[in-house]
Structure formats: C-alpha cells, structure tokens
Amino acid sequence: xxxxxxxxxxLIELVVVIVILGILASFAVPKFIGVxxxxxxxxxxxxxxxxxxxxxxxHGVSMSQGLAPGAAVIVEGKTIxxxxxxxxxxxxxxxxxxxxxxxxNNGVFTRNGATTPASCSVSYANATTQTVTLNxxxxxxxxxxxxxxxxxxxxxx
Numbered sequence: 768x769x770x771x772x773x774x775x776x777x778l779i780e781l782v783v784v785i786v787i788l789g790i791l792a793s794f795a796v797p798k799f800i801g802v803x804x805x806x807x808x809x810x811x812x813x814x815x816x817x818x819x820x821x822x823x824x825x826h827g828v829s830m831s832q833g834l835a836p837g838a839a840v841i842v843e844g845k846t847i848x849x850x851x852x853x854x855x856x857x858x859x860x861x862x863x864x865x866x867x868x869x870x871x872n873n874g875v876f877t878r879n880g881a882t883t884p885a886s887c888s889v890s891y892a893n894a895t896t897q898t899v900t901l902n903x904x905x906x907x908x909x910x911x912x913x914x915x916x917x918x919x920x921x922x923x924x
Contacts, residue, residue, distance in 0.1 A: 807878050807887060807924040810868060814876050815889045815919045821862035822891075822915050825854045836912070851912045853894035878924060886923025892916040 828840045829852045836852045847862060848855040854862055856874035869876040870884075874891045881887030894915045901907050 804882075804924055807881055808921045811876075811878050811887060811889055811919060811921055811924060814866075814869060814878075815917050817863055818859070818876075818889060818891055818917050821859070822853050822917075825849070825862060826852055826914075829853075851894040851896055853912075853915050856891050856893055859891055881924050883923025886920050888920050890918045890920070892918070 825840055825842060825847050828842060829838070829849055832840065834840065834849070834852070837849060839849055840847050842862060845861040846858070848858045859874065860866060860871055866876065868879050870879060871877075874893075876889045876891075877884045878887040892915055895913045896910050897913060898908050899911050901909055
C-alpha cells in the first residue's frame with residue numbers, strides 16, 4: 768500500500784511569511800510617501816526654471832528688436848505684453864507650453880495635490896525699475912531695470 772503525500776505550506780509557515788512582509792511594508796511605505804513630496808518639490812522648482820527661461824527668452828526678443836520697455840512682443844504667434852522689457856504676468860502663461868499639474872492665478876502657479884497648496888507654489892512679480900544716482904560731476908541719474916522676481920515656496924508640498 769502506498770501512502771499519499773500532500774505537499775504544501777503549513778499554517779505557521781504562512782503566518783511567518785505574512786508577518787515578514789508586514790514588517791518590510793512598514794519600512795517601505797514611509798519612504799514612498801517621502802518620494803511623493805520630493806516629486807512635488809521638484810515639479811515646483813522645474814516650473815520656476817521654466818519661468819526664468821521664458822522671461823529671459825522674451826526679454827531677449829524685446830532687446831534684439833530694440834523695442835520700447837512696454838512694447839509687446841510676438842513669440843510663436845502669441846502677443847506677449849511686456850513690463851520694463853520683461854513679460855507681464857498677465858500673459859506669462861502664453862510663454863509656458865505645459866502648465867499641467869499647476870493652477871495659475873495672477874502670477875502664482877500653485878501645485879495641485881499639495882498638502883498646503885498656498886505653500887507649494889511659484890510666484891512671478893513683474894520687472895520694476897529704480898533710479899540710481901551716478902557718481903559723476905555733475906551728478907546724474909540713470910533708470911535701471913530690475914528683472915522679475917521669481918519666488919519658490921515649498922514648505923507645504
């Protein structure tokens with residue numbers, strides 16, 4: 768007579784494997800949560816770089832054409848309003864090809880899905896001018912353009 772042998776895992780072996788997987792998961796989940804925040808921070812920093820590049824490009828177009836500081840420029844068929852030879856925040860989105868993942872409101876790009884959206888953003892302030900007194904005889908003044916200020920906030924990402 769032959770004995771039939773049925774192979775498989777015992778209940779204890781299965782419980783041990785499940786406990787080990789649970790322990791590994793408890794270490795892995797917080798790491799994935801941290802990666803999600805880092806991804807949002809990277810996206811906000813990338814948007815800031817995009818805005819810097821777009822502003823510099825439009826400024827270059829304005830300067831190369833010798834336009835007045837407030838004259839609009841045409842970039843890829845779109846009219847870009849300028850302030851002090853830099854893009855105005857009202858038409859800034861026309862320079863950025865992809866704003867997916869961001870909400871735009873009056874010069875502020877806010878990252879969607881952030882823990883605190885107002886604290887996970889990039890803001891663009893229009894270029895300004897300042898009058899500088901030169902150390903010449905006789906004293907004279909000169910108007911200088913201050914490039915747009917791009918501020919990154921990532922505390923709430």
